[in-house]
Every structure is written in C-alpha cells, then in structure tokens.
Amino acid sequence: MSKPSQTLRADAAELAEHAIRLRDIASRLRREGIAPSWLDPVLTGQIIRCAVASGHLDEAARRLEARG
Amino acid sequence: MKEAVLKEAAAEIAGIAARIRAIGERTTAALARADLRGRLALARALTSPRGLGWAVCGGRAGEFAARAGGVAGAESLAELVAVTSLRLRIEAVAVGHPELFKDDDTRALIDAVTSDRDLAAVRILRGMFARRGASETVSAIAPIAMELLAVRALIDENPFNDGSGWGVAVGRAPRSEPLFGLDTRLVTRWDRGEGAAYRIALPPGERAGIASRGSVLAFLEAIAVLRTNGRIMLQEIEGPDGRLRYAVLAPGMGFGSPVNDSPQDFVGAGRNTILGDSPYVRALAKAIADFGVPEGAELVLVGHSEGGAAVMNLAQDAAFCARYRVTHVVSVGAPIDFKICADPRTWVASITNQHDIVPTLDGMGAGNCFDLHPDWYVVDYTNPSHRFPQCHDIQVYLDDLRDDLHEEREHIERRLSAFHGPVTRCQAYRLWDRRQAPPGFPFLTVPSSQRHCEGSALVAFFAADADAAARLAGPGLGQLVRLGGRAVVTVSAYSYRAGSLGAHDEVSVGLLVHDPWRARPLKVWTELLAEADRRRSGVHVVARVVSTEEAARAGREVWGLPGLTGRVTVGRKRGRVAAAVHDHHGTPLLALAGRLGPGLPSPRMDQVLYSRLGEHPLRSHVEVDGHTTAHPLPPVRLRAGSSGHPVARLLRELGLDGATPLAALSVPRYRARLGAGTPLTND
Numbered sequence: 236m237s238k239p240s241q242t243l244r245a246d247a248a249e250l251a252e253h254a255i256r257l258r259d260i261a262s263r264l265r266r267e268g269i270a271p272s273w274l275d276p277v278l279t280g281q282i283i284r285c286a287v288a289s290g291h292l293d294e295a296a297r298r299l300e301a302r303g
Numbered sequence: 304m305k306e307a308v309l310k311e312a313a314a315e316i317a318g319i320a321a322r323i324r325a326i327g328e329r330t331t332a333a334l335a336r337a338d339l340r341g342r343l344a345l346a347r348a349l350t351s352p353r354g355l356g357w358a359v360c361g362g363r364a365g366e367f368a369a370r371a372g373g374v375a376g377a378e379s380l381a382e383l384v385a386v387t388s389l390r391l392r393i394e395a396v397a398v399g400h401p402e403l404f405k406d407d408d409t410r411a412l413i414d415a416v417t418s419d420r421d422l423a424a425v426r427i428l429r430g431m432f433a434r435r436g437a438s439e440t441v442s443a444i445a446p447i448a449m450e451l452l453a454v455r456a457l458i459d460e461n462p463f464n465d466g467s468g469w470g471v472a473v474g475r476a477p478r479s480e481p482l483f484g485l486d487t488r489l490v491t492r493w494d495r496g497e498g499a500a501y502r503i504a505l506p507p508g509e510r511a512g513i514a515s516r517g518s519v520l521a522f523l524e525a526i527a528v529l530r531t532n533g534r535i536m537l538q539e540i541e542g543p544d545g546r547l548r549y550a551v552l553a554p555g556m557g558f559g560s561p562v563n564d565s566p567q568d569f570v571g572a573g574r575n576t577i578l579g580d581s582p583y584v585r586a587l588a589k590a591i592a593d594f595g596v597p598e599g600a601e602l603v604l605v606g607h608s609e610g611g612a613a614v615m616n617l618a619q620d621a622a623f624c625a626r627y628r629v630t631h632v633v634s635v636g637a638p639i640d641f642k643i644c645a646d647p648r649t650w651v652a653s654i655t656n657q658h659d660i661v662p663t664l665d666g667m668g669a670g671n672c673f674d675l676h677p678d679w680y681v682v683d684y685t686n687p688s689h690r691f692p693q694c695h696d697i698q699v700y701l702d703d704l705r706d707d708l709h710e711e712r713e714h715i716e717r718r719l720s721a722f723h724g725p726v727t728r729c730q731a732y733r734l735w736d737r738r739q740a741p742p743g744f745p746f747l748t749v750p751s752s753q754r755h756c757e758g759s760a761l762v763a764f765f766a767a768d769a770d771a772a773a774r775l776a777g778p779g780l781g782q783l784v785r786l787g788g789r790a791v792v793t794v795s796a797y798s799y800r801a802g803s804l805g806a807h808d809e810v811s812v813g814l815l816v817h818d819p820w821r822a823r824p825l826k827v828w829t830e831l832l833a834e835a836d837r838r839r840s841g842v843h844v845v846a847r848v849v850s851t852e853e854a855a856r857a858g859r860e861v862w863g864l865p866g867l868t869g870r871v872t873v874g875r876k877r878g879r880v881a882a883a884v885h886d887h888h889g890t891p892l893l894a895l896a897g898r899l900g901p902g903l904p905s906p907r908m909d910q911v912l913y914s915r916l917g918e919h920p921l922r923s924h925v926e927v928d929g930h931t932t933a934h935p936l937p938p939v940r941l942r943a944g945s946s947g948h949p950v951a952r953l954l955r956e957l958g959l960d961g962a963t964p965l966a967a968l969s970v971p972r973y974r975a976r977l978g979a980g981t982p983l984t985n986d
Binding site: 274290 | 305308316329330340
C-alpha cells in the first residue's frame with residue numbers, strides 16, 4: 236500500500252470518528268437539556284457529510300492502490 | 304454550569320473543524336502525486352458539496368484555489384463545523400447575558416450573521432446605531448462581537464478574511480482583521496522608534512493622588528492619575544520582609560491622533576496587541592533601567608489597556624526576565640490572551656469587563672472556550688448596566704474592583720502581599736516613540752562666545768562610500784544623509800586673514816548628517832535653503848587640519864572639533880582653487896585643485912555643525928556673510944596622500960582619492976561668525 240493511500244485511509248477513518256464524536260456531542264447537549272433548537276439539524280447535516288466524505292476518501296485510496 | 308458545558312462542546316467541535324481542515328490539506332497535497340484516475344477521485348473528495356465541500360487548501364496553489372472557491376461562495380465542511388462551534392460559543396455567552404436573545408435587535412443580528420445574510424445584518428446594525436446610539440450598540444454586541452465577526456468571515460464571499468475567522472474559531476492569534484482580511488501588521492508599521500523615557504515631575508495635585516503604600520488598588524489609582532498622555536510611573540516599595548521591590552505602572556492608549564509621538568497611541572495599541580516588541584516596551588525598559596532597578600530585583604508589572612499588553616510584552620521578553628524577576632503581572636482591560644510569560648513562575652491576573660470590546664481585539668472575548676492559560680487568574684466579569692467606551696475607563700475598572708469584585712480583589716491582594724509596604728521612591732516618566740530633541744530645538748540659546756573672521760571659503764560636496772562614512776560617523780550625532788545610497792561628504796577649505804583666532808588656514812572633512820534624533824530623508828534637502836538656526840541637519844566634522852596650534856586648540860576645546868596642525872594653504876586665483884594640506888614633514892595629505900567652472904548665485908552658505916564636547920552632542924551655527932556662488936559639477940579634483948596619516952587614510956577609505964565633487968559653494972570674500980555651540984541635552 237502506498238503512503239498517500241495509507242494517509243487517505245487513515246483520514247477516511249478519522250472522518251468517520253469525527254462523525255461519531257459530533258453525534259456524541261449532540262446527544263450530550265440534548266441530554267443536559269441545553270442544546271439550542273438549531274443544533275440538531277445543523278449537526279446532523281455535518282455528521283452525514285463527514286460520513287460521505289469518509290467514503291469519498293476511501294474510494295480515492297482504492298483508486299490509488301489500484302494504480303499500484 | 305450550562306455555560307461551561309456549552310463552551311466545552313464548542314471547543315471540542317472547533318478541534319474537529321481544525322482536523323477536518325487538515326484532512327483537506329493532506330488530500331490536496333496527494334493530488335500532485337496521483338495519476339489521472341486517482342486525481343479524479345481526489346478531486347471529487349475535495350469538492351463534493353455532500354462531503355468535504357470545497358476543501359482544497361494548503362500550499363500556494365491550494366490556498367489560491369481555496370480563495371477562488373471562497374469568492375464563488377463554495378462552502379467547506381471544515382468551515383461549517385467551525386461556524387457551529389462559534390454559534391455554540393454565542394449560546395454559551397448568552398447564558399450570562401440573557402439580554403442577547405431577549406433583545407430583538409441582537410437576536411435578529413445573530414440570526415442574520417449566522418445565516419449569511421450580510422445585507423440584513425448591516426440594516427439591523429444601522430438601525431441599532433440610529434435608534435440606540437453607538438455606545439449602547441457596541442456595548443450590546445461586545446460580548447459576542449468576535450464570534451459574530453468570525454462567523455461572518457468564514458461564511459462570506461471574501462476569501463481574505465477566512466484566516467481571521469479560523470483564528471478566532473480555533474483559538475489561534477488572527478493575523479488579519481476579520482472584516483476585510485487586511486493584515487494586522489499593516490497598522491503596526493506606523494508605530495516605530497527606539498522608545499525613550501524622560502523623568503518628569505507630577506504637578507502637586509496629581510502627586511497627592513499617588514498612594515504611599517503598595518497594593519493593587521493603589522497601583523490602579525496611580526494609573527488613573529497618570530491618565531493616557533504618555534506618562535508611566537515606577538515605584539520602589541519596601542516589602543513586609545524589608546526587601547525592596549519595584550512596581551511598573553503603565554496606562555493605556557490616549558485619544559487624539561492615531562499616530563503621534565507617544566507610544567500610547569492607536570498604532571501603538573495595535574502593535575502591542577499583535578507583536579511582542581514596540582516603542583512602548585522599549586521605553587518601559589529604558590525607564591526601568593533609569594530608575595536604577597537592580598538586576599534580579601522583583602517586579603510587579605501593572606498595565607491598563609495598551610499598557611496591559613505592553614507590560615505583558617515585557618514579561619514575555621526572555622532577556623528582560625533574565626535581568627529582572629517579574630513575579631507578578633496585573634493586566635486590566637487588555638488584549639493579552641496570546642501572550643506567554645518568559646518566566647513560567649510569573650503570576651498573571653487579567654481583569655476584563657465583558658462589555659469592554661478592547662480586551663477582545665486579539666480575537667478572544669467572553670465566548671473564548673479555549674483554556675489558553677490555565678495558570679492565570681482571570682476575572683472576566685459582566686454588568687449589564689455598563690456601556691462602552693465608559694466601561695473601558697481605568698476609573699470604572701478601579702471602582703468595580705473596589706466596590707463589586709471583593710473576592711477577586713482580595714485574592715489579588717493576597718498574591719501581591721510582597722508588595723504591601725511603604726513606597727520609598729516614586730518617579731514618573733514621559734515616554735516617547737523616539738528620543739526627543741531639547742525643547743525649542745533647533746531654536747537654541749547660543750552662548751556669546753564667538754569669533755569673527757575674514758577671508759575666502761570653498762565647500763565641495765562629494766558622494767562617498769556610505770559604509771566607510773557610517774564607520775567614521777559612529778553613534779550619537781545623527782544618521783548619514785544619503786544620496787542614491789552614497790554618503791554626502793563635504794571638503795571645506797578656508798583662508799582666514801583676520802579674526803579672533805588670528806590669521807590661519809583650515810581644511811576640514813565633514814559628513815552631512817540628519818539631526819541626532821530623526822532622519823528626514825526628503826526634508827533634509829529643502830531645509831538647506833533655510834537659515835541655519837531653523838535647520839535640523841548639519842555637518843559632522845570628522846577631520847580638520849589647521850595651520851596654527853591656537854586655532855587647533857580652540858576648535859578642540861570650545862567646539863569639540865578634531866584639530867590637527869599641519870601646513871595648510873588655501874588659495875584662489877582667476878576661477879581656479881588650490882587647497883593643499885601637508886604634514887609637518889612636508890608629506891602631502893590632501894589636495895583639492897582645479898577650475899570651479901560656471902556658477903550661479905546661491906543662498907548664504909550658513910552651516911550647522913554637530914560635534915561632541917564632553918558627554919553631550921554640541922550644535923553650533925556658522926553664520927556667513929558674503930556673496931555665495933554655487934558651482935554644479937565643478938571640474939575640481941581631490942587627491943588623497945598615500946601616507947598612513949589619518950587624514951589621507953580617511954579620504955582613501957571614503958573612496959575620494961581622485962574624486963570630483965557633485966557641487967561646490969564658493970565665497971571669495973568670506974566673513975563668518977561661529978557661535979560657541981549648545982549642548983544637546985534633555986536633562
């Protein structure tokens with residue numbers, strides 16, 4: 236596995252982790268009853284984008300690996 | 304509690320935003336090494352509006368592309384996450400400031416800014432200013448001003464202010480202002496100078512306001528007495544253990560011209576906020592040295608507003624902290640969040656009012672969610688009745704600390720207990736950006752010792768090697784006047800047929816210099832047309848050979864001029880000049896000879912001489928009477944002797960052997976009066 240594709244894989248994994256962390260933060264604030272009304276839809280959108288971006292980086296890593 | 308939880312979440316989200324941006328940078332870097340298929344996949348990852356958004360960044364090309372995307376209105380996921388963090392910070396501030404969301408105007412403003420509706424935001428702000436006035440409007444938005452500006456910077460179409468938005472969002476010092484993205488260092492360029500401090504006496508009425516014992520309230524009261532007109536104070540205090548300690552009291556920025564001669568001006572405030580070194584800091588260090596603070600002595604530095612930033616800059620100067628032991632810093636209403644003390648043992652107290660916008664100018668306000676200095680004692684308090692700019696006033700901070708912030712004041716006083724004792728010495732200073740000319744300069748009182756002469760004179764102006772001239776000039780008598788990168792050197796030849804020093808001849812070599820305080824590269828040429836007593840620039844004589852011992856001694860002892868004796872002949876006949884200098888053995892040292900060529904009537908050849916007599920520079924005027932002719936590019940040639948005599952060597956070092964002058968001034972019937980000169984001192 237080439238170094239750029241390794242980095243991309245690691246970044247894809249990191250983005251997936253960020254999605255989880257954002258979800259945790261949203262839940263924590265909701266649980267505490269202090270989440271502003273706008274937070275849930277905004278964070279949900281950003282969590283989805285993290286997950287999608289993670290997939291994009293995985294795909295790019297696959298392409299780089301295929302090149303050999 | 305609610306505020307702390309929201310800020311903790313905001314900090315965590317800001318960290319995620321920064322890491323997503325870093326992923327964008329790494330992915331952008333991978334583009335360069337990928338093949339076509341790889342590049343297509345990477346480009347998709349970097350530009351997909353469903354994923355990272357417009358995430359191209361990092362490197363020169365990446366930053367260009369990022370800015371192009373910003374102009375086109377493309378959003379990046381990292382920026383959106385950062386905006387979420389900033390919005391949570393606003394929510395956190397609103398816990399302590401419920402008026403932010405209860406007030407229709409501020410609520411509408413927050414909505415407009417966070418939904419990228421710039422025009423609506425401007426309309427709301429304009430309405431607020433019109434209905435409620437500037438003071439109330441600024442006070443109302445001050446607690447969240449930095450967050451609002453950062454949100455706007457991140458989501459607007461101006462790519463140049465993105466860096467500023469990022470700085471505020473992730474807790475780094477912004478390098479540009481958030482509205483237009485102008486580099487913050489631009490403003491600092493106007494704040495220049497080596498810094499100077501002069502002892503002054505306070506008027507009796509003000510002296511009465513200075514407490515005789517050390518305490519935080521006493522220090523702040525003294526700063527209030529000093530006001531913001533360029534003055535500071537140093538105090539020597541005998542602590543409870545009998546040791547002498549020192550307090551440095553530094554007020555903030557004065558109102559008036561944004562750029563003035565005092566370090567306490569607008570550009571100085573900007574520089575002290577952004578950079579670590581400034582004329583204010585250098586002037587403070589000079590005052591401390593002048594006060595005679597011994598090395599290793601313990602210091603408390605107390606500053607308000609710009610003064611707080613300046614004293615923090617002193618505290619983060621490793622060389623200063625190696626010389627003195629800065630035990631405490633008390634900063635009031637100052638933007639110091641990104642300062643770091645050189646000595647980790649220094650205890651710092653920062654007192655800020657959340658309605659005061661000045662402490663937020665470094666990007667960190669009431670919504671700061673980053674624990675940049677866990678070891679500092681931070682008092683960030685609020686009072687909804689406060690209005691800016693009144694709440695920035697040192698007197699308001701002093702009243703708040705005395706009347707409202709009891710617990711905080713007692714805590715600070717406990718930490719400053721080593722400074723609770725009688726003030727044994729106290730000195731006020733006036734600070735300047737640059738060393739100051741004596742009052743009235745150049746209109747100085749001239750002593751009556753004079754001489755009258757009759758004879759002829761020639762002054763030739765040469766372009767000489769600037770480095771050699773700078774070595775000859777040394778420090779303290781003004782910078783060299785330069786012309787096209789070259790120094791301007793005068794070679795003057797006088798024949799005095801009568802006078803108070805008797806008949807004698809003289810040849811001297813001088814450097815054209817600015818006044819000892821400041822270079823004025825353009826004005827120096829126009830002021831040559833002015834009378835000598837109104838000129839600032841002058842000639843610094845570096846070599847002088849006269850034909851009599853009496854003239855040599857008088858020059859040395861009365862005017863501080865160099866004075867060697869030798870065989871000097873100065874003559875003029877039918878448009879030709881011939882001046883020659885030989886040593887006592889007949890070895891040639893200098894010869895200036897040739898036709899003067901065509902000439903034009905010229906203003907009087909009055910001169911200002913700068914020399915050094917004893918400790919101080921001396922300024923003397925040569926008042927000339929006699930018809931003066933100017934000769935442009937005269938075909939006169941200067942020859943330097945080949946011996947090791949200082950005069951011959953000096954001419955060779957200046958590159959003047961064989962040189963022809965740029966111009967010459969001649970006075971065939973020369974009468975001059977040389978005043979005894981005035982020492983240039985500010986004492």
